[in-house]
Amino acid sequence: MEAYVQKTPLEKLKPPVTHVGVIGWVRTNLFDGWFNSLLTLLTLYFLWEVVPPLVRWAFIDSVWNTTGAVCRDADGACWSIITTNLRFILFGFYPYDQQWRPLIAILILCGLLFYSRDRNHWNKYFGYGWIIGLVVMGFLMRGGLFGLPGVETTQWGGLPLTLLLSIFGLTAAYPLGVILALGRQSRMRAIKVLCVVYIELIRGVPLISLLFMGSIIFPLFLPEGITINQILRAQVAIILFTAAYIAEVVRGGLQAMARGQYEAAEAIGLNYFLTMRLIILPQALKIVIPPTVSILISAFKDTSLVVIIALWDLLKTTQSTLSNPEWMGFSREAYIFVAILYFLGCFSMANYSRRLEKELSTEDH
Amino acid sequence: MVTDENAIQADASLPEKVPFWLDPQKRAIVYQIGVLCMFGLLAYYLISNTLINLEKQAIATGFSFLNKESSFEIGETVIPYSAASTYGRALVVGALNTLKVSFIGIVITLILGTILGVSRLSSNWLVSKIAAIYIEVMQDIPILLQLFFWYAIFYESLPSPRQALNPVHGLFFCNRGVIFAVPETHPAHQYILLALVIGCIGVYFFRRWAKKRQDATGQALPVFRISIGTIICLPLITWLVFGAPIKMDVPELTGFNFKGGMTLSPEFIALLLGLVLYTAAFVAEVVRAGIQSVSKGQREAAMSIALKPTQVLNLVILPQALRVILPPLTSQMLNLTKNSSLAVAIGFPDFVSVANTTINQTGQSIEGVALIMAVYLIFSLSTSAFMNWYNKKVKLVER
Numbered sequence: 001m002e003a004y005v006q007k008t009p010l011e012k013l014k015p016p017v018t019h020v021g022v023i024g025w026v027r028t029n030l031f032d033g034w035f036n037s038l039l040t041l042l043t044l045y046f047l048w049e050v051v052p053p054l055v056r057w058a059f060i061d062s063v064w065n066t067t068g069a070v071c072r073d074a075d076g077a078c079w080s081i082i083t084t085n086l087r088f089i090l091f092g093f094y095p096y097d098q099q100w101r102p103l104i105a106i107l108i109l110c111g112l113l114f115y116s117r118d119r120n121h122w123n124k125y126f127g128y129g130w131i132i133g134l135v136v137m138g139f140l141m142r143g144g145l146f147g148l149p150g151v152e153t154t155q156w157g158g159l160p161l162t163l164l165l166s167i168f169g170l171t172a173a174y175p176l177g178v179i180l181a182l183g184r185q186s187r188m189r190a191i192k193v194l195c196v197v198y199i200e201l202i203r204g205v206p207l208i209s210l211l212f213m214g215s216i217i218f219p220l221f222l223p224e225g226i227t228i229n230q231i232l233r234a235q236v237a238i239i240l241f242t243a244a245y246i247a248e249v250v251r252g253g254l255q256a257m258a259r260g261q262y263e264a265a266e267a268i269g270l271n272y273f274l275t276m277r278l279i280i281l282p283q284a285l286k287i288v289i290p291p292t293v294s295i296l297i298s299a300f301k302d303t304s305l306v307v308i309i310a311l312w313d314l315l316k317t318t319q320s321t322l323s324n325p326e327w328m329g330f331s332r333e334a335y336i337f338v339a340i341l342y343f344l345g346c347f348s349m350a351n352y353s354r355r356l357e358k359e360l361s362t363e364d365h
Numbered sequence: 366m367v368t369d370e371n372a373i374q375a376d377a378s379l380p381e382k383v384p385f386w387l388d389p390q391k392r393a394i395v396y397q398i399g400v401l402c403m404f405g406l407l408a409y410y411l412i413s414n415t416l417i418n419l420e421k422q423a424i425a426t427g428f429s430f431l432n433k434e435s436s437f438e439i440g441e442t443v444i445p446y447s448a449a450s451t452y453g454r455a456l457v458v459g460a461l462n463t464l465k466v467s468f469i470g471i472v473i474t475l476i477l478g479t480i481l482g483v484s485r486l487s488s489n490w491l492v493s494k495i496a497a498i499y500i501e502v503m504q505d506i507p508i509l510l511q512l513f514f515w516y517a518i519f520y521e522s523l524p525s526p527r528q529a530l531n532p533v534h535g536l537f538f539c540n541r542g543v544i545f546a547v548p549e550t551h552p553a554h555q556y557i558l559l560a561l562v563i564g565c566i567g568v569y570f571f572r573r574w575a576k577k578r579q580d581a582t583g584q585a586l587p588v589f590r591i592s593i594g595t596i597i598c599l600p601l602i603t604w605l606v607f608g609a610p611i612k613m614d615v616p617e618l619t620g621f622n623f624k625g626g627m628t629l630s631p632e633f634i635a636l637l638l639g640l641v642l643y644t645a646a647f648v649a650e651v652v653r654a655g656i657q658s659v660s661k662g663q664r665e666a667a668m669s670i671a672l673k674p675t676q677v678l679n680l681v682i683l684p685q686a687l688r689v690i691l692p693p694l695t696s697q698m699l700n701l702t703k704n705s706s707l708a709v710a711i712g713f714p715d716f717v718s719v720a721n722t723t724i725n726q727t728g729q730s731i732e733g734v735a736l737i738m739a740v741y742l743i744f745s746l747s748t749s750a751f752m753n754w755y756n757k758k759v760k761l762v763e764r
Contacts, residue, residue, distance in 0.1 A: 036488065201738075343502065
């Protein structure tokens with residue numbers, strides 16, 4: 001008997017073809033056990049039933065640049081309602097030959113937002129840039145100077161109105177929310193009670209009741225002779241509403257602060273105002289950036305509610321287009337278009353929030 | 366706060382008296398009085414303005430309008446109502462409609478949201494990705510837009526009652542809503558309901574007894590199977606005792622509309638569909654986060670002490686996941702209830718919609734808006750009171 005000794009190196013075996021590459025991936029992710037296989041097959045069948053007809057409806061059979069009458073004979077989607085009425089849907093009753101102005105305002109806004117994505121750009125000068133940008137936008141929209149014809153706010157509508165309500169709503173609500181959150185954490189009983197009552201009251205009622213209040217009751221609050229335009233009243237309602245939600249988010253940040261931070265600040269002799277401004281708020285607000293962005297997202301979506309009090313926002317201009325006899329009956333296409341606009345806005349914000357969350361969490365470790 | 370007490374103690378030890386403007390406690394009192402005064406002045410200013418304005422416009426204040434005849438019809442009512450009823454009754458009808466759509470909506474949302482949340486964590490790539498896309502898309506489209514969309518689908522895409530779609534016997538889809546067959550009214554039904562209630566109460570006491578017994582003797586009973594069995598069997602036996610009535614009230618087309626069966630209006634369905642599909646996306650995120658919050662070690666530890674898979678789920682995973690899930694879940698349920706107020710935009714007669722009509726007819730805007738706010742506040746405050754009680758009950762008891 002001779003002992004078996006392996007003298008030559010064995011050929012390196014590749015992993016079985018069923019466990020790597022495309023097949024391996026499919027096996028582990030789609031056909032892992034009978035239940036998953038069944039699920040995959042059912043899902044594939046469902047997709048097969050849904051996606052091709054949808055693509056045919058939306059792209060292949062669709063019509064893009066025709067009149068409403070032609071649309072009625074087409075099998076697919078009638079995107080003509082969008083292409084034909086795009087300017088009205090986006091800008092509402094803004095004078096037709098002046099519509100480049102809101103367009104430029106929106107572009108400036110997008111540019112500023114895009115530049116703000118990088119947190120390295122957040123400094124004092126960029127803050128001034130924002131203020132200048134907002135003033136320029138307001139001037140472009142309002143006009144009345146330097147040869148630009150004035151446009152009354154009653155004529156503002158569509159996308160600029162939606163953006164205006166959400167951007168100003170959030171910028172004004174943010175400081176108010178921070179003050180409310182600080183008030184809620186205060187040791188002074190009276191201030192604390194006031195803030196708690198306000199926050200819980202607002203968070204307990206739907207936004208629509210506040211909008212009603214703004215549009216119906218608010219005029220009664222003012223002395224006679226003073227009227228405030230309806231956009232501003234809706235804006236106030238949105239601000240009051242959003243502030244309560246921001247207050248709750250900020251409170252979360254304040255509660256997450258270690259006690260030692262307060263004590264250390266007191267130890268170096270800072271008073272309440274300086275403690276908050278230099279020590280607590282910079283840290284607390286940083287923690288709550290991601291939830292604040294989700295408040296921004298819901299504020300952006302919530303501006304669509306002003307359609308109920310008859311402001312001409314994006315949704316209202318779309319509905320108005322749909323009530324035109326020529327385009328009646330193409331709600332699906334119109335609403336899908338508006339949904340895509342909202343989706344793009346919200347999705348980019350949500351994406352940004354997720355990225356920020358990642359950045360902020362790595363900093364701590 | 367510690368710091369404040371320290372300051373006061375330091376004050377006490379100092380020989381000379383601290384002037385009052387340097388004493389934080391006295392300063393705080395001054396601040397509070399100042400804030401309260403400002404608040405009071407503002408309130409006084411607004412209220413006096415309002416009173417002057419109301420007097421000028423000759424609007425009566427108070428809730429006496431609730432007893433007047435409403436003289437408007439409401440399409441869907443849970444309790445009997447006609448145009449001759451009072452405004453008060455109209456508002457009750459509206460509130461009940463809100464509760465109805467919220468309750469049904471919450472039940473369906475919980476089921477759909479849980480399925481989506483679990484699908485999102487599925488090891489099946491395709492299922493997980495589809496759930497992710499659904500969640501992302503639905504979260505990013507305003508609920509109002511979704512309501513309009515579903516409502517438009519109903520009245521534009523579906524045929525008139527004469528050409529109603531009829532996928533299965535007794536079920537019709539048309540632009541007047543969804544009409545389906547329901548069991549014909551039979552005296553057995555109330556007894557079946559009674560049996561169900563008795564079954565639930567019985568199960569509650571049985572579970573308590575079983576738990577006590579397990580604590581005392583260590584023997585576990587198949588509680589879940591017995592509970593489910595009781596809840597299903599008791600009504601079933603009642604149904605059989607009454608001779609198993611199976612006659613259905615099938616809707617029939619007479620003239621331009623359906624007769625018989627049960628009709629769900631397009632407004633109701635659009636509202637329900639919008640609310641459920643929108644909120645389910647948020648619920649799915651909550652459920653996913655809750656499940657992910659239970660660390661893997663918990664499951665492994667539970668399995669290593671030889672618990673059965675159902676026990677692992679019921680005794681270890683769920684109690685921990687639910688503690689994370691429940692608070693945000695409640696706020697989603699409240700959101701759904703609050704969002705149901707958007708019914709006013711598509712014409713479903715919920716509370717806000719009825720209150721809005723009332724305001725338009727009577728001009729009692731302050732009372733109307735106050736009522737809307739009060740009703741929703743009652744909903745949300747009672748829910749949060751319940752949640753606080755529950756949170757206290759399930760709170761982690763730390764050593």
